Amino acid sequence: TLTKLNLSTYRIKYAGTQCLGDALRYNTTITTLNLDYNRIRYVGIRRLRDILRYNTTLTTLNLEVNQIGHPGARRLGDGLRHNTTLTTLNLRSNQIGDIGAQSLSEALQYNTGLTTLNLHYNKIGNVGAQSLGEALQYNTTLTKLELCSNSIGDVGAQSLGDALQHNTTLTTLDFMWDQIGHMGAKHLADGLRHNTTLTTLNLRFTKIEDVEAQSLSEALQYNTALITLGLWKNQIGHVGAKHLADGLRHNTTLTTLLFYDNQIGHVGAKHLGDALLQNTTLTTLELGQNEIGNVGAKFLADALQHNTTLITLNLRVNRIGDVGAQSFADALQHNTTLTTLNLSQNGIGDVGAQCLGNALKYNTVTLILSLSIPHLYLHFFT
Template sequence: MEEFRRTYLRLCKEGGVAPQESVVAQLQENRAAHSSRLDLSGKSLSVDTCSVLARSFQTDTIFTEVWLSDCMLSEEGAKVLLTGLFGNTTVKILDLKGNNLRSGGAEVLGKLLARNQSLRRLVLEWNALGVWDEAFSLFCEGLASNSMLTQLDLSNNQINQHGASELALALKHNTTLEVLDLRWNNIGLLGGRTLLEAFQKSKCVVQLKLAGNNIPSDTLKALEQTAGHNSDRQHTLRESHRKTQVLCKEIQTLKDKKSNQYLSLMETIDRQQGEIGRSNRSTSIQIGQLQEALNERKSAVNSLTAKLQMTEAALALSEQKNHNMKELLTRVKAEKEEQREQQSKERKKEQEDCVQRESKLLREIQNLSETNMQLRNKVEEMERRSKSQQNQIFELKQELTNSTAELKLRLSQTEDRLETEKRRSKQALEDMDSLRQKEVEHVNRNLEVSERALQERIFKLEGQRIQLEEELSKAKAVCVTERAQAEEELGRVRAQVRLEEQERVSALEEKLRSVRSSLQEVQLHCSQQKQTISELQAKTSQQSIEMDGLRRRIEELQQELSGKDQEKVAEVSRVRVELQEQIGHLQAERTAQGGLKEKICALEREIKVLSSNHREALLDKESEMSSMLEKLRLKEAEIQRMRADEANRASYLQNAILTYVQGSPLGHYSSPKK
């Protein structure tokens, strides 16, 4: 209550609306009374107050009844207030009596019925919902889609024939409405017939009030009969449902009893099984302990055997290593011998190579010496040639001297001859003198040319001699350098061979030392392994003795277990006998249950007979209804004749009622009707 009041005041403050004192006072009264009913009847509510209340109703979870009768709601205020109730889920009863709701209110009420799923009762007395046909049709559409409303009061709403037809269509689709109040409207004969047709199809309306609607008495009776049939039908359905519930309860009690008996039996069986299980557990625990001890012994034996296997494997590995080391030694020795042989072969090869090199060098030296000898021979030949050429030159000089001497002799002879011939003739002498001079000149020229050629040849021979001497000196120097280089190479090769032999010998000696040390280590390891193997064999012999003792203990325990198994079998046979006895009792109870089931079947048959009788009664009533309808059809002509009289009577009755109402203390309700 307090929360609703706070929300109302807060929303008024937020919207800038002054809170209405009458509403606040009513909320305080509700808070004091702790009531779930909000009664604002007779308090005029403004549009702003309606908007604030609508926003409060959207989140309200307290009030289940809202009374807003005679609140003088305007069209806009009613719309705002009813839209606030669209999403409300707690209001079950809504009273809007005497608020003169018109077309807008009817439309919003239709939307409210279509969207709200919590309203059970709706009071709309003394309004004007039926004046506008379209708005009332929207209201009827909302009523048709509603599935929660059970009571609807539409009295004094000026509902005419068209509104009655719309309401009839809505009732055909609605399946929850049970109480409908349509008093003091203007439904008329046709509206009554449409309602009758709708009620014949709809079986949910149990209570229907149609007084003061200008409906003939026979249609009213037919409507009352349909409502009575519906009420009887609902009553029979409730009775059958109640009887079925009673039978279901009895069956459930029997089932509970049998289940309790069965559970007690199962508990006894479980107890016996628990005792057997405990004995089995104790024996299994003892067996498990013995098995654990045996497993420990086995694990110890297995560990020792594993150690023994490991030591044997290590011994085998060490032996294999020893064997491998021996093989390595043999291989090393063989390799050493091979290396020695190779070294000897290499030495021999190197010696042979050295011999070959020396022989080559000697050959080269010999070749060089031969070339030197050849060069010397060439020099000697050149010297010989030069000597021969000198001899030739000397001979040529001698020839020149001889020729000069001969020429001189010839000159002397010629002079003699000239002198003799001078004597012969002077002219011949002169000729001879000229010829002789010419010949002398020619001979002198020849001598000069020959001397020049000989001198040139001598110069050439001297140049050749100088070149040959230079070549000899160069060849001697080359031979000396090549011999020195060959001697140096021989020294280097011999030094390298000696160093390589020394290095190989040192490496082989180191390998031999390492192999000897590894052999000593392997022998020590083998001796240690043999000692450990002897110790492990002693331990295995001791553990085999312990294993024999454990086996004997296990055999004794197995004998005890066989005795306990026999006892267990005897107990199980005894329990089986008891279970068979209990099963016999259960079978007897099952037969009793079969009798109860037969009784239940008989009751169901009685229910079926009652339902068939009820159906027959319904069929009889429906036949009566059909006969009544035929009578009504026959009397329609008379009713048409009597319409004028009935209309006059209705007007008289209405005037009388109005005068009665105006004279009664409820006269203030006449103003909204007008």
């Protein structure tokens, strides 16, 4: 029995959607329909709207890159108001804008089935984000909302942050590449203080600086649900690292902190190292490309001698050199919980490699190195 129908890149236009609409309107077996990278546009969405109104088995619909615009989003919204079975809708790169986001938001206040909504790359601004925030205060089923690479600023982030104080079902919220600003981050942090369900928050590439990091840190001291916090490629320095370290000392649920490519330096590494001495829940720490040097490496290595929960530590591209490698070699002779240590592209030579090799006689960690050949990763197992 056919349950998945993949029509990706078939150049389907209006006539094709007419045929699909007729075939799927009362179909009782197909659960997944993939129509990404076609040419459906808003005219063809009318037939898909009818599918959503009458079909009772379709659970996943992928319409990525179909140029449906805000008229198409409005028609989909009409279909979603009456649909109770669709759980996943992908509208990535469809230029729906604020008007389209408003239409979908209105539907979310009535829809009781959708759990995942992907709105990446849709030119949604603050107005659209405000509408989504209002919808989240009433919606009780959506668990994942992806808003990567839109035009959401601090006003839109404020609305979504306010929604977090009331919403009890959303578990994943993605703001990557959005410019949420200082006030936006503050409102998101305020929402996190009271929220008890969000487990993953992605704030990569959002130009967060030390002040915003402080707001998030204060939220971490109260939040008891967040598990993963993504802060890759922001502008957080050692001051912001200190604030986050303070949050980690009190937080008891965060397991993954993704902190790649910020500017914490060796001082920030010291603050995070001190936090690792007290934190008992963090299992993954990503600190690649943070200019911590051999001094910062020693602070973190010293912390590893006492920490009993961290499993994965990524320190690639940090210029720790042979001296830093020696520090981690010493730590590995005492630490018994770390399973993966990434020290690639750190200028480690023969001396540092030998120290690490000796440490592996006593430790079962997977060590990732790039020695004389760039991008060549060697895995050592004892």
